[in-house]
Amino acid sequence: MSISRRKFLGWMGAAGVVGATSETARAASNKQFKGYADSNAVLHDMTRCIGCRRCEAACNTVNELPAPERPFDDLKVLEKQRRTTAQAYTIVNQHFPDGSGRPPVFVKKQCNHCLEPACASACFVKAFTKTPEGAVIYNADVCVGCRYCMVACPFDVPAYEYHKALDPKIMKCTMCHPRILEGKLPGCVEACPTEALVYGKRDELIRVARDRIHTFPERYLDHIYGEHEMGGTSWLYLTGVPFASLGLREDLGNKAAGEFTSGALGAVPIVIGLWPVLLTGIYAINKRKEKIAAEEQAAAVASAVAQTRDEAEGRLKAAMEKAKQDEDAAVAREVKKALEEAAKARQDTGQTGSGDEGQA
Amino acid sequence: MTQEPTPTTSRYLTPFNVVAGIVVVVGLIITVLRFTGGLSTVTHLSDDNPWGIWIGFDLLVGVALAAGGYVTSAAVYIFGMKRFHAAVRPAILTGFLGYALVVLALHYDVGRPWRLPYPFLVSQGTTSLLFEVAACVALYLTVLFIEFSPAAMEWLGLKRARGLVVRLTLLLTIFGVMLSTLHQSSLGALFLIAPAKLHPLWYSSYIPIYFFITSIIAGLSMVIFESGLSHKFFKDKMDEEHLAGKNVVMLGFGKAAAWVLAGYFFIKVIGIAADNQWHYLATGYGAWYLVELLGFVALPAFMYAVGVREKNTTIIRWTAAWTVLGIVVNRFNICLVAFNWYLPSDQRYFPHWMEIGISVFIVTIGVLAFRFIVTRMPILYAHPDYEAH
Ligand code: SF4
Ligand code: SF4
Ligand code: SF4
Numbered sequence A: 001m002s003i004s005r006r007k008f009l010g011w012m013g014a015a016g017v018v019g020a021t022s023e024t025a026r027a028a029s030n031k032q033f034k035g036y037a038d039s040n041a042v043l044h045d046m047t048r049c050i051g052c053r054r055c056e057a058a059c060n061t062v063n064e065l066p067a068p069e070r071p072f073d074d075l076k077v078l079e080k081q082r083r084t085t086a087q088a089y090t091i092v093n094q095h096f097p098d099g100s101g102r103p104p105v106f107v108k109k110q111c112n113h114c115l116e117p118a119c120a121s122a123c124f125v126k127a128f129t130k131t132p133e134g135a136v137i138y139n140a141d142v143c144v145g146c147r148y149c150m151v152a153c154p155f156d157v158p159a160y161e162y163h164k165a166l167d168p169k170i171m172k173c174t175m176c177h178p179r180i181l182e183g184k185l186p187g188c189v190e191a192c193p194t195e196a197l198v199y200g201k202r203d204e205l206i207r208v209a210r211d212r213i214h215t216f217p218e219r220y221l222d223h224i225y226g227e228h229e230m231g232g233t234s235w236l237y238l239t240g241v242p243f244a245s246l247g248l249r250e251d252l253g254n255k256a257a258g259e260f261t262s263g264a265l266g267a268v269p270i271v272i273g274l275w276p277v278l279l280t281g282i283y284a285i286n287k288r289k290e291k292i293a294a295e296e297q298a299a300a301v302a303s304a305v306a307q308t309r310d311e312a313e314g315r316l317k318a319a320m321e322k323a324k325q326d327e328d329a330a331v332a333r334e335v336k337k338a339l340e341e342a343a344k345a346r347q348d349t350g351q352t353g354s355g356d357e358g359q360a
Numbered sequence B: 001m002t003q004e005p006t007p008t009t010s011r012y013l014t015p016f017n018v019v020a021g022i023v024v025v026v027g028l029i030i031t032v033l034r035f036t037g038g039l040s041t042v043t044h045l046s047d048d049n050p051w052g053i054w055i056g057f058d059l060l061v062g063v064a065l066a067a068g069g070y071v072t073s074a075a076v077y078i079f080g081m082k083r084f085h086a087a088v089r090p091a092i093l094t095g096f097l098g099y100a101l102v103v104l105a106l107h108y109d110v111g112r113p114w115r116l117p118y119p120f121l122v123s124q125g126t127t128s129l130l131f132e133v134a135a136c137v138a139l140y141l142t143v144l145f146i147e148f149s150p151a152a153m154e155w156l157g158l159k160r161a162r163g164l165v166v167r168l169t170l171l172l173t174i175f176g177v178m179l180s181t182l183h184q185s186s187l188g189a190l191f192l193i194a195p196a197k198l199h200p201l202w203y204s205s206y207i208p209i210y211f212f213i214t215s216i217i218a219g220l221s222m223v224i225f226e227s228g229l230s231h232k233f234f235k236d237k238m239d240e241e242h243l244a245g246k247n248v249v250m251l252g253f254g255k256a257a258a259w260v261l262a263g264y265f266f267i268k269v270i271g272i273a274a275d276n277q278w279h280y281l282a283t284g285y286g287a288w289y290l291v292e293l294l295g296f297v298a299l300p301a302f303m304y305a306v307g308v309r310e311k312n313t314t315i316i317r318w319t320a321a322w323t324v325l326g327i328v329v330n331r332f333n334i335c336l337v338a339f340n341w342y343l344p345s346d347q348r349y350f351p352h353w354m355e356i357g358i359s360v361f362i363v364t365i366g367v368l369a370f371r372f373i374v375t376r377m378p379i380l381y382a383h384p385d386y387e388a389h
Helices: A005-020 A022-029 A054-062 A075-079 A118-122 A148-152 A177-181 A187-191 A202-215 A257-359 B008-012 B015-037 B053-065 B068-078 B082-109 B129-156 B159-166 B169-193 B207-233 B240-274 B278-282 B284-309 B313-337 B353-374
Strands: A040-045 A091-095 A105-109 A128-130 A136-138 A197-201 A235-238
Touching: A040 A202, A054 A091, A054 A187, A075 A091, A118 A128, A118 A148, A118 A257, A118 B169, A148 B169, A187 A197, A197 A202, A202 A235, A257 B068, A257 B129, A257 B169, B015 B353, B053 B082, B053 B169, B053 B207, B053 B313, B053 B353, B068 B082, B068 B129, B068 B169, B068 B207, B082 B129, B082 B207, B082 B240, B082 B353, B129 B159, B129 B169, B169 B207, B169 B313, B207 B240, B207 B313, B240 B278, B240 B284, B240 B313, B278 B284, B284 B313
Parallel strands: A040 A235
Antiparallel strands: A040 A197, A091 A105, A128 A136
């Protein structure tokens, strides 16, 4: 391991800082985006909406969607709360925020064309694009059909063609992007008989909305829904009753979707950078421990072997010496025996032979 | 002949095989329905509930339970805990099969499965946590395949190739731990983008860390759980090291699991305190949250500790099974129960039986593949011709 201790601590510090403040990570990982300057939007003034469903009909026509089960002039449909589906990019819901005796309030739902869309941030093949014109458009040619965009969208907008076996698509309002490029109005805006929908530059529409709130303070709440929600949207809403009572969530906060994930994304390079180093370090430490243990063991074995060898040698030497002594003793004994025998033999022959000798 | 005659047909007609056969046939029929009629014919998924059990169980639980591979190989090869060596190969095999089946299951769930490589090849959505998950799962599946391959090569007698792969062990292990850290945590981070949809008790900016820690718990528990099962059903395949190693692994991994569970319990409590969410505990969701936290985190932590202290492998084995169930509960809570919690009950999701059918089908394929491999390849025993690595 060749990293210095100081360098290592530096890395750890960096990891701690980035991990603790996701802002830092965000700055490092993806840039802050506050929407295109001159982008367009739609202002939906619910105090003007009469729930005629002509926007729904127009949307169906311009997008060539399948004919609905019940015709668009059947207002009984409004009795049930609905959401956008693969067959309807937009729907109008009816609410009775002041009790059933009072006049209803109608809300048109469709994609809000967020300035920093959750769907786009979530899609792992970049199928969604926020266009400079304002629309968030979808590209079916790369879509895998994982439906993570549906999980991510805070407004529950994207729908899916569950009935299609092999080529299902995500279906959602396009803000009529093709028509906008042709210089036309979005289908629903064009069809609205009361100007409850107005299309224009977003900045301008916010001014218009402020004006209305200012001029008719008893008619409107002082809140343009969509100005800041989830980082801001290109569909803006005005009403006189609390938005939450109309199915427009007020607990979403003003942070754009990307801000919730930037911390986790910022951690990726840290893990990639730090983990191999740490793990190799741990491995090296263990390897070293093992090596030292092995060396100690080897040393112990060696010394044991040496000791045994010394002992063995000692014993051998002793044995040899003893053997030598024994041998010497044996030789001496043998010699002695032989000498004795020889002497004895000589005596015997001397006794008999002396007579012979004397005779000779 | 004193031996009973065993005609080949009855040898295959075991109860297990019969059940597995039925599951496979039903699974194949549902497969045909899925790819002819679309998701609406076989699932209860809707525009409000885009993810069902194929994500909640097959992906989230599947990946967590397959964590045994990286946990065990890291313990043995990086932390030098050689006494767990016998557990490495079964854990790698389970991991490999687990990930392979996760990828298989995704082919059912996504709309156009042949486009699954698109995030890498055609259009890289790098701002997406799903991109990170996809990239890491793809890479890690490859790593697991290579890590598993020595067993297959020993079986096939490919000595040279095996020697090459074995030399990569440390590199593969480090790479595997890194990839696992990333995607185990980012599976949890997938939900970071939907704070408005996930119940506040389960939503937390720490969710990636929770997912990573629970993956370690899941990995340890699965190794214990599975070694218990293997000892029951594949005892004849085991050599001395594996038979003797069983208790060492159970006690060692049980002890580790007890500690990690205890740590997890504390950071969960700190998480609630940090977000000041105590008041939610008094609601119905709060009660269910407490069931998860006390019943499936605190209780197994305690039981593991008892089992290790008493050296009682039966307790450890049962605790492991309970912990695995706890992982299922946790992932289901996040993906299905606490998700869309504010919607009226008629807009909530409950799986179609055919969704369950596919999940059972996929688990069955896994068990069959595991059996096929351990009865042939040196997984539960060391091959006599090769040195351990
Ligand atoms: S409303 Fe939903 S679908 Fe529309 S741009 Fe925003 S996140 Fe995307
Ligand atoms: S379903 Fe399609 S558009 Fe939506 S996140 Fe997945 S790949 Fe992207
Ligand atoms: S902008 Fe176009 S696509 Fe969107 S709701 Fe209106 S008509 Fe439909």
